[in-house]
Amino acid sequence: MATDRTEGEVDPLDSFRQFFALERDVLVLSLSMLAFSLAFQMTSRYLPEYMRVLGASASVIGLYGSVGNLISAVYPYPGGAVSDRLGSRFALTAFGVLxxxxxxxxxxAAVVGSxxxxxxSxxxxxxxxxxxxxxxxxKSFGLGATFAIVKQSVPPDRLAMGFASTEVFRRLGFLVGPLLAAGLLAATVGFLDGFQLVLLVAIGFGAVATVAQHLLYDASEDTLGKSFEGVSQVLTDLREMPATLRPLLVADTLVRFANGMVxxxxVIVVTDFLSVGFTGFGFDLRPDAFFGVLLGVEMVVAILSMAPVSKLAEYAxxxxxxxxxxxxxxxxxxxLIFAPxxxxxxLLLFAYSGLRFAxxxxxxxxxxGPAQADAGGRVTGxxxxxxxxxxxxxxALGGWLYGADWAVDLGGFVLQAGPQLAFAVxxxxxxxxxxxxVVFGREFEPYE
Incomplete structure (x- = not known):
């Protein structure tokens, strides 16, 4: 999108300026994105605790995490195919209803019970x-398109700042959602009653956003693409992935695998294993409400750090x-697992955790960055x-380690399964x- 600013200049507040300029589609899609982000962030981080209260074991909770990973892996391709084939308006409405x-x-789950x-049974x-x-x-639409649009709109040596401008806006939902959940939980007697209220608010957000985007979104500019070409298309895209991405992909997979384990x-470590609430400044929060505050602190640090670190990346x-x-x-x-x-x-640990988004x-x-000009979406996908x-x-692996009770004697040192081992692994x-x-990662040439 053309702007009046100096060529190559990227402002992290661009998303907000577009929003307040009330450009119709920007307004509609921004409100929809924010509403669903709020709803999902209010609920998703508390679902493992919800499952624990409903009787799920650590292994089942770990399996839930792996199912979430599976959905994240397989949804984007069919979601993108639906959007391309049937148009954004229909896709947005369908995804919102679901x-x-x-x-x-x-x-x-809590109302019906077993x-x-x-x-x-x-x-x-x-x-x-x-x-x-x-x-x-x-969450199944728009990932590749977002990457491709930023790549087309921002000079190569300013890509990090370009992504910072979109990330800061998107992360606001990540900040407000957990804080809103914390407030609702603090206002109720127990976790189950409080989380039911949180879910009702999430349903309201989703319903309003779905109706609003269907009625207000202007579909006149939508274009219908060709149907998905099948598995061969995926294999071709994988073979054509730039070689410079392979070290990043290996490292990123290991890091995300580690994070996915725990x-x-x-939430269970804060509410059950450590069982830490908050007392001070006139507040007395249960551990479940305090967890929402911790997520808010994490996201404040994330939002404040992304733009400066991205700017620094232009030099370093x-x-x-x-x-x-x-x-x-x-x-x-x-x-976290060995914290007092x-x-x-x-509070300090979750503030530190916010730096992972920097x-x-x-x-x-x-x-x-290394993708060809017309292949950003495919490379990303x-x-x-x-x-x-x-x-x-x-x-699933993390859940098995977290909930297991086996021990192995390694010549005087006993390796005990449990939360500490899961988090240490x-x-x-x-x-x-x-x-x-650090050893094999490749720098993107415009930043060298």
Whole structure:
């Protein structure tokens, strides 16, 4: 999109200026994106605790994380095909309806409870799996297109700042959602009652956003593309992936695998393993409400750090910024699981965790930068397809380690399964990814 600013200048506040300029489609899509981001962030980070309260074991919660990884891996391709083939308006409406229904299914899990079907007794937490397939539908469109648009609109040596401008706006939902959930939880007697209220608010957000985007979105500019060409198209895109991306892909997969092993257990560590609430400044928060505050602190640091780190990347290169984000991903699990049960320590740790997002714009620039001008979307889709597919089993492995009770005597040193081992193994895998990237990672030429 052309602007009146100096050529090559990218402002992290561009997204907000477009929003307040009330350009119709920008306004509609921005409101929709924000609403669904709020709804999903209010609910998704608390779902493992919800499942635990409904009777799910650590292994089941880990399996839930892996199913989420599976959906993230397989949804973008068919989601993009639907959008290209049927038009953005229909796709947006369909994805919005499915996501809102998913929030409703999550709500019913506690209302209906376990269900008996003939000789089978279906546990209440099974509803969470069903709802997950629906609720994540809104995330299945636009990933490759977003990357390609930024690449086409921003000079190569400013890609990191270009992605920073989009990330800052998107992350506002990540900030407000958990804080809103924390407020609702703090206002109720117990977690289950509070989370049911959170889910009702999420359903409201989804319903309003779906109706608004269907009625207000101008579909006159939509174009219908050709149908998906099949598996051969995916294989061709993978073969044509730029060679400079391969070290990044290996390292990123290791780091994300490590994070995926324990990500779903962060809420349980705060609310159950450490059981830390917050007292001070006139507040007395239960651990579940405090977790929402911790997520808010994490996202404040993320939002404040992305633009400065992206600007610094223009002088120091993309690789150091990406390495910074990877290192935070790797170290945070070990620091969290061995942290003292102290509210101030947890606040500092989650503030530190926010720095993992600081390298995200540089990371995206490093992915799409080497792609040809007309292949940014395909390169992005191929990259994420490989990474997300390989990461699928991570949460199941982490859940098995977290909930197991076996021990192995290694000549006087006893290796005990449990939360500490799961989080320590995650950090070890993440550290391997960081080391691989530092040694073999390639810089994008305009930043050298």
């Amino acid at each position: 996501a809102t229904l998913g929030f409703g299914v999550w709500y019913l 269900v008996t079907v003939g000789p089978l 279906l546990p209440a937490w099974l509803f969470v799996f069903v709802g997950l397939f629906l609720a994540q539908a809104w 990500y779903v257990f962060f 290169g993309l690789k150091p910024a990406v390495a910074l984000g990877f290192s935070v991903y790797a170290l945070f699990p070990l620091l 049960a102290n509210q101030w320590v947890l 390298g995200l714009p540089a990371h995206k620039a490093l992915i799409v 191929s990259y994420y397809l490989v990474r997300n597919t390989l990461v699928i089993p991570s949460a 995650a950090t070890a895998v993440g550290a391997l990814g960081v080391a691989y990237f």
